[in-house]
Amino acid sequence: MSARIPLGMVGGGAGAFIGGVHRIAARMDGRFDLVAGALSSDPERARSSAEALGIARSYADFTDMAQAEAARPDGIRAVAIVTPNHLHAAPAIAFLNAGIHVICDKPMAATQAEAQAMAEAAANSTARFFLTHNYSALPLIREARALVAEGAIGRLRLVQANYLQGWLADDVQSKQAEWRTDPARAGAGALGDIATHAWQLAQFVTGETPAELSAELSSMVPNRPIDDDVRVALRYAGGARGGLWASQVAVGHENGLTLALYGSDGALHWAQETPERLIHTPKGQPPRILTRAQDRSGSFRTPPGHPEGYLEGFANLYSDIADIIAGETAHLDRVPGIAAGLSGMRFIAAAQESARANGQWVGI
Amino acid sequence: MSARIPLGMVGGGAGAFIGGVHRIAARMDGRFDLVAGALSSDPERARSSAEALGIARSYADFTDMAQAEAARPDGIRAVAIVTPNHLHAAPAIAFLNAGIHVICDKPMAATQAEAQAMAEAAANSTARFFLTHNYSALPLIREARALVAEGAIGRLRLVQANYLQGWLADDVQSKQAEWRTDPARAGAGALGDIATHAWQLAQFVTGETPAELSAELSSMVPNRPIDDDVRVALRYAGGARGGLWASQVAVGHENGLTLALYGSDGALHWAQETPERLIHTPKGQPPRILTRAQDRSGSFRTPPGHPEGYLEGFANLYSDIADIIAGETAHLDRVPGIAAGLSGMRFIAAAQESARANGQWVGI
Amino acid sequence: MSARIPLGMVGGGAGAFIGGVHRIAARMDGRFDLVAGALSSDPERARSSAEALGIARSYADFTDMAQAEAARPDGIRAVAIVTPNHLHAAPAIAFLNAGIHVICDKPMAATQAEAQAMAEAAANSTARFFLTHNYSALPLIREARALVAEGAIGRLRLVQANYLQGWLADDVQSKQAEWRTDPARAGAGALGDIATHAWQLAQFVTGETPAELSAELSSMVPNRPIDDDVRVALRYAGGARGGLWASQVAVGHENGLTLALYGSDGALHWAQETPERLIHTPKGQPPRILTRAQDRSGSFRTPPGHPEGYLEGFANLYSDIADIIAGETAHLDRVPGIAAGLSGMRFIAAAQESARANGQWVGI
Amino acid sequence: MSARIPLGMVGGGAGAFIGGVHRIAARMDGRFDLVAGALSSDPERARSSAEALGIARSYADFTDMAQAEAARPDGIRAVAIVTPNHLHAAPAIAFLNAGIHVICDKPMAATQAEAQAMAEAAANSTARFFLTHNYSALPLIREARALVAEGAIGRLRLVQANYLQGWLADDVQSKQAEWRTDPARAGAGALGDIATHAWQLAQFVTGETPAELSAELSSMVPNRPIDDDVRVALRYAGGARGGLWASQVAVGHENGLTLALYGSDGALHWAQETPERLIHTPKGQPPRILTRAQDRSGSFRTPPGHPEGYLEGFANLYSDIADIIAGETAHLDRVPGIAAGLSGMRFIAAAQESARANGQWVGI
Numbered sequence A, B, C, D: 001m002s003a004r005i006p007l008g009m010v011g012g013g014a015g016a017f018i019g020g021v022h023r024i025a026a027r028m029d030g031r032f033d034l035v036a037g038a039l040s041s042d043p044e045r046a047r048s049s050a051e052a053l054g055i056a057r058s059y060a061d062f063t064d065m066a067q068a069e070a071a072r073p074d075g076i077r078a079v080a081i082v083t084p085n086h087l088h089a090a091p092a093i094a095f096l097n098a099g100i101h102v103i104c105d106k107p108m109a110a111t112q113a114e115a116q117a118m119a120e121a122a123a124n125s126t127a128r129f130f131l132t133h134n135y136s137a138l139p140l141i142r143e144a145r146a147l148v149a150e151g152a153i154g155r156l157r158l159v160q161a162n163y164l165q166g167w168l169a170d171d172v173q174s175k176q177a178e179w180r181t182d183p184a185r186a187g188a189g190a191l192g193d194i195a196t197h198a199w200q201l202a203q204f205v206t207g208e209t210p211a212e213l214s215a216e217l218s219s220m221v222p223n224r225p226i227d228d229d230v231r232v233a234l235r236y237a238g239g240a241r242g243g244l245w246a247s248q249v250a251v252g253h254e255n256g257l258t259l260a261l262y263g264s265d266g267a268l269h270w271a272q273e274t275p276e277r278l279i280h281t282p283k284g285q286p287p288r289i290l291t292r293a294q295d296r297s298g299s300f301r302t303p304p305g306h307p308e309g310y311l312e313g314f315a316n317l318y319s320d321i322a323d324i325i326a327g328e329t330a331h332l333d334r335v336p337g338i339a340a341g342l343s344g345m346r347f348i349a350a351a352q353e354s355a356r357a358n359g360q361w362v363g364i
Helices: A018-028 A043-053 A062-071 A089-097 A112-123 A139-149 A175-180 A190-206 A310-325 A338-356 B018-028 B043-053 B062-071 B089-097 B112-123 B139-149 B175-180 B190-206 B310-325 B338-356 C018-028 C043-053 C062-071 C089-097 C112-123 C139-149 C175-180 C190-206 C310-325 C338-356 D018-028 D043-053 D062-071 D089-097 D112-123 D139-149 D175-180 D190-206 D310-325 D338-356
Strands: A005-010 A032-038 A078-081 A101-104 A129-131 A156-164 A212-218 A229-235 A241-247 A256-263 A266-271 A278-282 A288-290 B005-010 B032-038 B078-081 B101-104 B129-131 B156-164 B212-218 B229-235 B241-247 B256-263 B266-271 B278-282 B288-290 C005-010 C032-038 C078-081 C101-104 C129-131 C156-164 C212-218 C229-235 C241-247 C256-263 C266-271 C278-282 C288-290 D005-010 D032-038 D078-081 D101-104 D129-131 D156-164 D212-218 D229-235 D241-247 D256-263 D266-271 D278-282 D288-290
Touching: A005 A018, A005 A062, A005 A089, A018 A032, A018 A078, A018 A310, A018 B018, A032 A043, A032 A062, A062 A078, A062 A089, A078 A089, A089 A101, A089 A112, A101 A310, A112 A338, A129 A338, A139 A190, A139 A256, A139 A266, A139 A278, A156 A190, A190 A229, A190 A241, A190 A256, A190 A338, A212 A338, A212 D229, A229 A338, A229 D212, A229 D229, A229 D241, A241 D229, A241 D241, A288 C288, A310 B310, B005 B018, B005 B062, B005 B089, B018 B032, B018 B078, B018 B310, B032 B043, B032 B062, B062 B078, B062 B089, B078 B089, B089 B101, B089 B112, B101 B310, B112 B338, B129 B338, B139 B190, B139 B256, B139 B266, B139 B278, B156 B190, B190 B229, B190 B241, B190 B256, B190 B338, B212 B338, B212 C229, B229 B338, B229 C229, B229 C241, B241 C229, B241 C241, B288 D288, C005 C018, C005 C062, C018 C032, C018 C078, C018 C310, C018 D018, C032 C043, C032 C062, C062 C078, C062 C089, C078 C089, C089 C101, C089 C112, C101 C310, C112 C338, C129 C338, C139 C190, C139 C256, C139 C266, C139 C278, C156 C190, C190 C229, C190 C241, C190 C256, C190 C338, C212 C338, C229 C338, C310 D310, D005 D018, D005 D062, D005 D089, D018 D032, D018 D078, D018 D310, D032 D043, D032 D062, D062 D078, D062 D089, D078 D089, D089 D101, D089 D112, D101 D310, D112 D338, D129 D338, D139 D190, D139 D256, D139 D266, D139 D278, D156 D190, D190 D229, D190 D241, D190 D256, D190 D338, D212 D338, D229 D338
Parallel strands: A005 A032, A005 A078, A078 A101, A101 A129, A156 A241, B005 B032, B005 B078, B078 B101, B101 B129, B156 B241, C005 C032, C005 C078, C078 C101, C101 C129, C156 C241, D005 D032, D005 D078, D078 D101, D101 D129, D156 D241
Antiparallel strands: A156 A256, A212 A229, A229 A241, A256 A266, A266 A278, A278 A288, B156 B256, B212 B229, B229 B241, B256 B266, B266 B278, B278 B288, C156 C256, C212 C229, C229 C241, C256 C266, C266 C278, C278 C288, D156 D256, D212 D229, D229 D241, D256 D266, D266 D278, D278 D288
């Protein structure tokens, strides 16, 4: 029997969204056991949340947790960090220093300085840092990446990555909305919360990073202190041009992450809300609707036509991470880590700098 | 902490499909612990499969398992039966007799006689019988049912339920195909394997059972001894008319289960491969694309736009079953059980009788 | 300069629908000049309609018109008959007898006897009879037919032709609805008005005619004296099985004519409301979205991506008819005529006979 | 009888594309008679083209034509100008000076100076100038404009207009491609040919013109001397932000003109390739699929579900122009003219200026 990997969690107490997602993802394939947590900075709430979730060991503080777990023979080998952005760096560094693998939600941090410190901690640790850019773990995205790599669309010419939501079209009052619209805790608005996903997705599939960008950040809702609409023009070193548009005021969109790529020999189209279809158009031929029947990543559990989606994408990451922790590193390159995290932080900083300079082009 | 429910499994050893689905579904929401199994009729294979899956107690025989587990203070409280159709009845009866809840894959059995015996065992047991018609546990299907019940489409006039697959368009050689195309083990071909899903789905959403049917069963692949294409005309007592078409030779379809309902005041359309959309057309108004933003069933884990699908549908059943086992029976009516199972068996028998009589109408 | 063909029209006065469609179709490619008409059985209305439409010669009576036009050196060479079904036969025969080509709307007639008389008149005439099954003149349908003929889907196994409308879901009062729901004038309801289109479309694309059928005809709206829902099961001599469903009470559908074909080697899907796409799925390969970029029929006026539709389909027929009248008969086989008309009438009669016999199978 | 309006044409000889489109559009509703033409600058070719098309009066020169027709009692009252962009101004001015209405293809001219001269000629003429931005004459676009005007999406926040084609992804050799990729004759590439349509469409539907823009123009095909990809960021005075992306190297797109609008209270989505659907999402409610069943413009000939498209859009313009020429000016505001033409030319110039200045914002 392959023993399950003991897992811890920081953040993700009652009322949180992404913590629950990580727990389901960790459970789905039976590779992890969630046994320890510092689910809240409020000790009593941490304890009651842990109890409600059946988590054996509850800690009031992530520093204590890192030390105590590292000292136990049956201690956790990995920890999921699912706190707001400004609370990623400190626990990530603590667990990396304790030799415990870190599975961190995105964006990597609230500031570039924090991200740099995390990168250094990872470089000095025996443990690894993983960043849950879950969308890039979906099977058809992995297939898209393989198709681009083998030349199915030729030389890249045009990229368009959109991430459109409408849930912040009004001045929403909710736990989810609250910290995401606070510059101090989020670092950036739509830019950090969703544009970074689009940035990473385009980078993951194309294998290319833009050389420079020009950005416009807007706040469409009166009195909102942070960006809720992000428009970025992209220039690639190889001559390709692109656009990235992320919005949280695009009424009617639920979670509209889409990617379109056009090259000298073909095109690819994908949309997160219908994740199991990838349209591949070879130049001069009709579009082909690819499904998991054509997938070569093996990143699924059921036959084509049995829809897998958001939770399964997260679970694909957890499954790959379990393999990597077990020493099977064949798929290391498809799990985002420090490099993806730093790139995302650089993207945020460059977009903010360009927007402040009225859209001036800024190098990445 | 709400303790997890100890769960067993009969069938589902290495190479099986639906067993793995049940295991993921049972794990997804953390309500069950799979601790015992009789995964194969071959004792050695049963043992090695159990070990590979981390299942603590492996049995060579489901009869032994039922008795032993019933005798343990920490014994299983529910068992998933994921064997081929002709091996549903015996274990189901054994576990029901032992007071252990049964979660049985569909169709209920290979013959009406077996199904009847199972129904009697359930009637005489303290335990319950659940049938995993998973599609009817999807949130938009539950919403569709609610809409019909509250009159959103008026009086039912037309029903069309299709279930189209193409994977048996050739004489496929695989473990999955093998028993499904053997009349002795499957009882029926596409009729039992997929048409029963369409039958139950239409019944679940409309709340009505056809009064009579006329059927044509075909075998399109040379030398196939069982039906692979099923066309059924339906008459409802209230005057509605319907059709049910199930095929496993519909090239290009992966898992094309669809439902269309038309009433005196509106229409509903749903397709399993895009499960998170339900089209509702009130008469004289434009179609409305409903998503989980409009769902009232609560049968999901993530916000709208974060696709949940096949595995989550199964998990919804497991979650409801966990509630019911825990004594919360508010949702008992949305979990298929004996009645749905018997109806499906009657549908199979009636369709076979009608087809033998050149499509003569047969009462249900 | 290629002179335009002088054209006449019977029916199609003020308030008519299909007459206007024929006029646009005749004008679109500049091949015809509408110069004579008997637009109404009411002489004054015929005259005022002709004047409003700029038609030079108005007749009170189609018999007079046939004789007078045949006698003129510049008389019409073709006539469009766009009256209700029970008024097709008499003018068609009159013009055929006068040596004037007939372009008749479908279905061919209100009864099989009338259709037979028309067929005899055509056989004895120097003029031709054309039947405006317009949908089969759309470019992607012509491409579908070519694909089937060259074996793209292999041996035919499954056919499903649907024609769903919702406009008669209530007891509508309109000129269009009035004669269509009168058995004396229409001969049949949805069966004649739309099911015949689906019948012809399937026949045109597959090149096969079912050997027998079993039908159920229903009237869903209280007190409606004619069928508004038609369900037909089809058996082909080669072993294929099919279904044809036509309804005028399918709320929410506007003009939902669709065709799905499955063979031993592939499948084709087409829908009239998105007429410029044809999905071709070769067995074991991803679906390909064909457009006019792949069309080989030449039946269009603009590049792919510039939507042509219903009127252009009609105009394609008129264009082919102009060629045929000019002596270019290469495309004679793709313009429906007597054979298609008689087949449609036989379909109507067989469906009515089967329905009266509780769905008994009836040979075609 | 309402006499047809005598119409002339400049350009549109054998091998031309848009000339044929204008001829079909003029014929479709029977409101015009094409009786005169200067179809080519080569007199013999002009004559033979006119003869082939059955055009009574052929001129070798548009100046002669304007004078001769103006002098005839039965002379043309309107002329369609369908030459390449750099040959719009001279004939337009000649016919306006002769008191003959001008129906000019877009963009208005090859340079702003030409456009200005045309505007002055129109101001001094008794005749009108019409610009065939055909897409804005489609019924659902007219409905979209009405919805925006009545507040259905609230205050405008986000605009995205795309026009994606793939036909110039290679160095195509064709009559169509040739002058369109010649800066001297076209004035601009994708910018003039298709981006102007997207600009006008957004302007027509929103009723707002951006205050400034930032543009990037690219040539993706080696050695192409003109832009084939256009990316423009838009700022509106009212605070809205937008994007316009036009490309002729977007492999796989045929004629992908799309418009998305998001306001404080709702959203609208439309795509030219499925022109008969308009998605309207009121904030907080499910999307509604509008069709011509909801249209209030009356800009069609057939019931909803009978697809009309590109040619009918053009014909809608011709029909409105016929009304206007006949003195019925109720719909004057929906037919593009001088103002739309000048705005398009200003857009082209501003985009070229911004692109030369590395994307600097330029006022409109």
